[in-house]
Amino acid sequence: MSWKITAFAPRDIVQAALVAHEDAFDWDYDIVLAGSEIAEDKPEEWQLEAWLPRKPTRADKAAIAALFEAGAPGMTVEKLPETDWVTLSQQDVAPIREGPFHVHTPEYPAKDGPGLRDFTIPASQAFGTGQHETTAGCLAMLAEMKARGALVRNLADIGTGTGLLAFAAMHLWPRALATASDIDAVCAPVVLDNAALNGVATGARAGELTMVIADGMADPLLKARGPYDLLIANILAGPLVELAPDFSRAVLPGGSILLAGLLATQERKVRAAYARAGLRLAARIQRGDWSILWLRKRAYGRVRGSRVGQMPDWSRGW
Known part of the structure; x- marks a missing residue:
């Protein structure tokens, strides 16, 4: 530019x-x-x-x-x-620690310790080195989902950027089938390079990551590999609202959607779109001016003591 x-x-x-x-x-x-x-x-x-x-x-x-x-x-x-202003803007940024994750650029040393997963994410033209409040908030929410007992066997990271959130989810649920996608073709080699750098397996089997270039859910592979237990989308509020029906259809009853990229002032509009699509809030985090939302799709039958067709409200007090 x-x-x-x-x-x-x-x-x-x-x-x-x-x-x-x-x-x-x-x-x-x-x-x-x-x-x-x-x-x-x-x-x-x-x-x-x-x-x-x-x-x-x-x-x-x-x-x-x-x-x-x-x-x-x-x-x-x-x-x-x-x-390359995108890369330049992401250089020399301090490492972050969120839950079990330590994320840093190659300019900083890795960290090792009990229960700690270190990720090296070089500055690149793809979004998501971990330092942005939305990405860091998603890492924290993924850790919270795991702590609350979320079971994930099939996950998708839509708008993956560098692949970091997909990598983090695969660490928490290592036997899950994992798919990452982005609309920007520059992300495909970035994700594959980052996967190799961080010891993340790529391929089509459980425990491996498949990368595709797609606009939203409009991709045959994304559709064929669904429905998902967990769908992650750290993009923008406008596309999140537009994609709410597609995302809901792509998630199993009782499944989870993790949304980010929206300002706190946009949260009501986004949540309303997903409520209409059959999802309700399980938990939220606010980081600075940004909201990170964990939504659950209404399940059929009894789920953890809830009534038929309803989800428990886990958002209280957090």
């Missing part, structure tokens, strides 16, 4: 612009957006950054400005040197 547009505004205004972006169905996806605080000591002062593979046109600037309800604040436009 060789050009960047930056707009500065208070946090709530930038977050509202990001929500508007997800609801803009005619958005040009050559324009990649991100919002962040401008400094750690200024948590309420944010910036909206837009990266483009071309010099911004008047229409590009207008599309970004239209995301702001009162019009965009002053925007700066700059040409960037030829650099």
